[in-house]
Amino acid sequence: MNAPSAVNLAGNIEEQLPLDIIDFIRKAGDAAEKQQQRLYLVGGLVRDLLLERGGTDIDMVVEGDAIRMAQEVAGLVQAKVTVHPRFGTATLKWGKRSADLITARAETYARPGALPKVKPGTIRDDLARRDFTINAMAVELNPRRYGELIDPSGGRRDLDKKLVRVLYAKSFTDDATRIWRALRYEQRLDFKVETETLKLIKRDLSMLATISGDRLRHELELALKEELPEKVLCRAAALGVLQQLHPALVADDWLAGVFAAARDSCETGLPHPHLYLALLCYRLTLPELEKLIAFLRLPKAAALVLRDTLAVKAKLPDLEMPGQAPGVIDNLLQGYCPAAYTAVSLASGSAAAAENIELYLNVLRHINPVLTGEDLKKMGVPAGPQIKMLLQRLRQARLDGFIDSQKGEEEMVRRFKP
Ligand code: CTP
Numbered sequence: 001m002n003a004p005s006a007v008n009l010a011g012n013i014e015e016q017l018p019l020d021i022i023d024f025i026r027k028a029g030d031a032a033e034k035q036q037q038r039l040y041l042v043g044g045l046v047r048d049l050l051l052e053r054g055g056t057d058i059d060m061v062v063e064g065d066a067i068r069m070a071q072e073v074a075g076l077v078q079a080k081v082t083v084h085p086r087f088g089t090a091t092l093k094w095g096k097r098s099a100d101l102i103t104a105r106a107e108t109y110a111r112p113g114a115l116p117k118v119k120p121g122t123i124r125d126d127l128a129r130r131d132f133t134i135n136a137m138a139v140e141l142n143p144r145r146y147g148e149l150i151d152p153s154g155g156r157r158d159l160d161k162k163l164v165r166v167l168y169a170k171s172f173t174d175d176a177t178r179i180w181r182a183l184r185y186e187q188r189l190d191f192k193v194e195t196e197t198l199k200l201i202k203r204d205l206s207m208l209a210t211i212s213g214d215r216l217r218h219e220l221e222l223a224l225k226e227e228l229p230e231k232v233l234c235r236a237a238a239l240g241v242l243q244q245l246h247p248a249l250v251a252d253d254w255l256a257g258v259f260a261a262a263r264d265s266c267e268t269g270l271p272h273p274h275l276y277l278a279l280l281c282y283r284l285t286l287p288e289l290e291k292l293i294a295f296l297r298l299p300k301a302a303a304l305v306l307r308d309t310l311a312v313k314a315k316l317p318d319l320e321m322p323g324q325a326p327g328v329i330d331n332l333l334q335g336y337c338p339a340a341y342t343a344v345s346l347a348s349g350s351a352a353a354a355e356n357i358e359l360y361l362n363v364l365r366h367i368n369p370v371l372t373g374e375d376l377k378k379m380g381v382p383a384g385p386q387i388k389m390l391l392q393r394l395r396q397a398r399l400d401g402f403i404d405s406q407k408g409e410e411e412m413v414r415r416f417k418p
Helices: 010-016 019-034 044-050 066-077 123-128 155-161 177-189 195-203 205-210 213-224 229-238 253-265 273-280 286-296 300-314 316-320 326-333 338-348 351-362 373-378 385-399 406-416
Strands: 038-042 058-063 080-084 089-094 097-103 105-108 117-120 138-140
Touching: 010 019, 010 044, 019 038, 019 058, 019 066, 019 097, 038 044, 038 123, 044 058, 044 138, 044 155, 058 066, 058 123, 066 080, 066 089, 066 097, 105 123, 123 138, 177 195, 177 205, 177 213, 177 229, 195 205, 213 229, 213 273, 213 286, 229 253, 253 273, 253 338, 273 300, 273 338, 286 300, 300 316, 300 338, 316 326, 316 351, 326 351, 326 385, 338 351, 373 385, 385 406
Parallel strands: 058 097
Antiparallel strands: 038 058, 038 138, 080 089, 089 097, 105 117
């Protein structure tokens, strides 16, 4: 048995976690004792408890059998359980909460980028396979040692020193997504990647090529969900990490400026990740963009925003021209996704273009003739393509201010109907 740890986080748990989560982990600890298993909180939540940042993402490790444990614990909160027997893991979901339980394991990697080979292990084995010292701590939940911190690699010391440090030199060759993770934690927490770890990142940059586009996309998505994603992207660019996604990607002061402007432009202060992505890709050419979309296997909706952004950008010379008629502006801008307009407004740096985009979004696109297709038929226009054509003409005339009433529309129909 380990000597009792000097550090106990029971107080941090009581002070920082929501009451229902405290209740859940206490009961889960009791259930573990009943099953004669050992249950631990691990990973980000432990790190954030020590940093007094609280949190609600519950990751647990069971020394024993996580699936058996999950089934017992699910009954305590009427949670829905999903089990993955192959991996010895389970997820519980109840209300707005969820918890992941895994069986403590020891891992080895057959080759860089491959998924690890796994066998059951102790909590210490499990912590030893993790990415960074600050993420490789556990808190015991069994009643006898409730709250005790297990910190074999000096995670608490590194939290004090504000350092992101790997546990072993092959960490990034085992899993190069950890390079992105290191930069996320560094920038989010205002830490520094520790000197030796930074050397390893530089040494192992090429290992990013062992990671699939899907997994890299996931890392990029996580970076874009950070409070200040530009910090992560600028650091990634400075280290050559960003360029591994596409060599033409750039993150610099300009990008930082437009990301900040994107936050200012939305009510919640939290722009949609697609908008950030469109700004990041704004300076790519279309062929470069297509290559990136294919490599990252971007979902349709994201790809559409990016393509539309470049399409609207291509119209900038016309959009910036002084005195463009509303009908022309409407024609130029019709049919793109909303995020594409916002991206171009923010990124073009052109007040004239931004003004025309605003005019289109707030006014022009809502303008429609009063008469409907049915009305036109009643006025004697034969059913078929002519109806559509005439309705378009009416809309255009309204946009350009030639007509502004139903009477005007009717006159126009009479003039043009065959
Ligand atoms: N982990 C790891 N290597 C990875 C991914 C995850 O070692 N490539 C471990 C870390 O111990 C991490 C834990 O799994 O703390 C949970 O991963 P995740 O949920 O991605 O990270 P969190 O630490 O919870 O971080 P975040 O605050 O970003 O959610």
